[in-house]
Amino acid sequence: xxxxxxxxxxxxxxxxxxxxxxxxxxxxxxxxxxxxxxxxxxxxxxxxxxxxxxxxxxxxxxxxxxxxxxxxxxxxxxxxxxxxxxxxxxxxxxxxxxxxxxxxxxxxxxxxxxxxxxxxxxxxxxxxxxxxxxxxxxxxxxxxxxxxxxxxxxxxxxxxxxxxxxxxxxxxxxxxxxxxxxxxxxxxxxxxxxxxxxxxxxxxxxxxxxxxxxxxxxxxxxxxxxxxxxxxxxxxxxxxxxxxxxxxxxxxxxxxxxxxxxxxxxxxxxxxxxxxxxxxxxxxxxxxxxxxxxxxxxxxxxxxxxxxxxxxxxxxxxxxxxxxxxxxxxxxxxxxxxxxxxxxxxxxxxxxxxxxxxxxxxxx
Amino acid sequence: xxxxxxxxxxxxxxxxxxxxxxxxxxxxxxxxxxxxxxxxxxxxxxxxxxxxxxxxxxxxxxxxxxxxxxxxxxxxxxxxxxxxxxxxxxxxxxxxxxxxxxxxxxxxxxxxxxxxxxxxxxxxxxxxxxxxxxxxxxxxxxxxxxxxxxxxxxxxxxxxxxxxxxxxxxxxxxxxxxxxxxxxxxxxxxxxxxxxxxxxxxxxxxxxxxxxxxxxxxxxxxxxxxxxxxxxxxxxxxxxxxxxxxxxxxxxxxxxxxxxxxxxxxxxxxxxxxxxxxxxxxxxxxxxxxxxxxxxxxxxxxxxxxxxxxxxxxxxxxxxxxxxxxxxxxxxxxxxxxxxxxxxxxxxxxxxxxx
Numbered sequence: 001x002x003x004x005x006x007x008x009x010x011x012x013x014x015x016x017x018x019x020x021x022x023x024x025x026x027x028x029x030x031x032x033x034x035x036x037x038x039x040x041x042x043x044x045x046x047x048x049x050x051x052x053x054x055x056x057x058x059x060x061x062x063x064x065x066x067x068x069x070x071x072x073x074x075x076x077x078x079x080x081x082x083x084x085x086x087x088x089x090x091x092x093x094x095x096x097x098x099x100x101x102x103x104x105x106x107x108x109x110x111x112x113x114x115x116x117x118x119x120x121x122x123x124x125x126x127x128x129x130x131x132x133x134x135x136x137x138x139x140x141x142x143x144x145x146x147x148x149x150x151x152x153x154x155x156x157x158x159x160x161x162x163x164x165x166x167x168x169x170x171x172x173x174x175x176x177x178x179x180x181x182x183x184x185x186x187x188x189x190x191x192x193x194x195x196x197x198x199x200x201x202x203x204x205x206x207x208x209x210x211x212x213x214x215x216x217x218x219x220x221x222x223x224x225x226x227x228x229x230x231x232x233x234x235x236x237x238x239x240x241x242x243x244x245x246x247x248x249x250x251x252x253x254x255x256x257x258x259x260x261x262x263x264x265x266x267x268x269x270x271x272x273x274x275x276x277x278x279x280x281x282x283x284x285x286x287x288x289x290x291x292x293x294x295x296x297x298x299x300x301x302x303x304x305x306x307x308x309x310x311x312x313x314x315x316x317x318x319x320x321x322x323x324x325x326x327x328x329x330x331x332x333x334x335x336x337x338x339x340x341x342x343x344x345x346x347x348x349x350x351x352x353x354x355x356x357x358x359x360x361x362x363x364x
Numbered sequence: 365x366x367x368x369x370x371x372x373x374x375x376x377x378x379x380x381x382x383x384x385x386x387x388x389x390x391x392x393x394x395x396x397x398x399x400x401x402x403x404x405x406x407x408x409x410x411x412x413x414x415x416x417x418x419x420x421x422x423x424x425x426x427x428x429x430x431x432x433x434x435x436x437x438x439x440x441x442x443x444x445x446x447x448x449x450x451x452x453x454x455x456x457x458x459x460x461x462x463x464x465x466x467x468x469x470x471x472x473x474x475x476x477x478x479x480x481x482x483x484x485x486x487x488x489x490x491x492x493x494x495x496x497x498x499x500x501x502x503x504x505x506x507x508x509x510x511x512x513x514x515x516x517x518x519x520x521x522x523x524x525x526x527x528x529x530x531x532x533x534x535x536x537x538x539x540x541x542x543x544x545x546x547x548x549x550x551x552x553x554x555x556x557x558x559x560x561x562x563x564x565x566x567x568x569x570x571x572x573x574x575x576x577x578x579x580x581x582x583x584x585x586x587x588x589x590x591x592x593x594x595x596x597x598x599x600x601x602x603x604x605x606x607x608x609x610x611x612x613x614x615x616x617x618x619x620x621x622x623x624x625x626x627x628x629x630x631x632x633x634x635x636x637x638x639x640x641x642x643x644x645x646x647x648x649x650x651x652x653x654x655x656x657x658x659x660x661x662x663x664x665x666x667x668x669x670x671x672x673x674x675x676x677x678x679x680x681x682x683x684x685x686x687x688x689x690x691x692x693x694x695x696x697x698x699x700x701x702x703x704x705x706x707x708x709x710x711x712x713x714x715x716x717x718x719x
Contacts, residue, residue: 005400036703038665046396271657271697272661273702273703274701303628309394347627
């Protein structure tokens, strides 16, 4: 391992720590973002990635349901949300969700990913019913639904504690939470971009509660807007600390900000160097996370494929009809077939492993 | 594996790799190893951390083409619906616009159109030169061969007349894969490898600089790719006339070749092996037109030192349904973000003073 060529000599101390399986600190994290020695950084991330998984690369056969785009949070970075009476606003009834699922009943879908806006006109029963509907049609698929933001809001409208809310959802069939809504866990960023949304403490508390009640979850970070490198690294360290405590996080997914149709449309799109640096930093800083995802919807299929050699071990899902990022101008496909996914992974020199939500291998 | 190590050593010590080495690298080397090796060669040729680009426009003077290549989504058979030959008025307007945004050259290419006579090409060049101060990078080898054939001139005579009329350099298009077995299948009516190379050889000897391209990701094998690279390298040894090499991936949309497009990782592998084999060609261009800006930026660590053209107009790849955009400001941002200094260049890779 010591003969890894590093043009940026400052990376040498990180390599030493990784070799000894020693934890990286805040400064290491900042260096992983700021160093322009992309190949050197990739070597470090790939070293850890290969140590964990060799040439395996995971993906899931999944379906997305965005049940509503009505949202009271009005985050500046969002192109998806609408006011209730605004043109283009939608809320799916249980029947409409049923139709969406029935259209694809012939496909071997293992996971239904469900997220939506914080819609003030929906009662708690709507969400329980939503999950029950999905479960009744797709008893074998895992329902991965509702970010910490949504769950916090449910507890408010239901007049229940977060724990009770989660238990009710679990009873209805919820088995995992997606990682959204964390954005960048930092007050400065929150005040500027998402003042109405829950902040760091609340997000961590809801997720912790979920973990303690037997739900696993993912974690994310929305990067590429106004956040600094230091704020990114602190975000990662916050996640790492919670993971030390609960072990409930399954994967971390860096989310590349797309500015089109948002209140921040002057911000240019993230670059490949930054996208890959985020994968690398996540892989190396989040030493207690099993999986780092390259989310092809946001960084494109091409870069996601390359990211497998920059620390990522998971390409997320086949996904049909992704709405949130595409409304912000994403140019990636709206879905990939299983064959396309497998081809992409093999062409990159990796071994495709189709998985379920809990990273059990699915035999096809 | 042992053999890979030997090849790494060879590259590290500055020795030239042979065709077998190149094939082993393309088939077996890890992608990060390829990045390291390609960066090493790139750095030797370009010690300064500079990435160049050119401001120009593709002008396709006609889309009517008798070749009927199976990989092409651009051509039309005759003057049926959609077929065109550019008018002087449109040509002038396009060039005027190019100059107004700081463009220094036009890439002038078109189909093999039986209704255009050799004198028309000369007239077009003179019209441009009489009215504008702009470099004409034009007519790939198939077009030159077509002109020579129609006018019963030798390649030397054809090129000499074109140069007299204002042709400044030749683009490396039409090379596809320089292996006749492959060409016979994908472009049976187009010229053979040796003819392509011969045009370039003649051009170089007459003092015309050219680029070279390779279109891969269709029916070719890795062996064919290496054969192509070696043919370019051998000719370069002889003439030194190639300024740059541009590999790009076949875009299957709207064509008659049903294949899966080469993936980004395959593109980057070929790009880096190109940098390694073509150690006598100064510049390797990334193809953002086929790869998009993200992979084009990563290409800078896989041996590319040039991002090609801002291309305010591109029609051929767009006809296959692939439409990426890369304005100059964005080009500069990508280069700086990757830790390099952007530099606008002319056709011969000299820096252009930008005001």
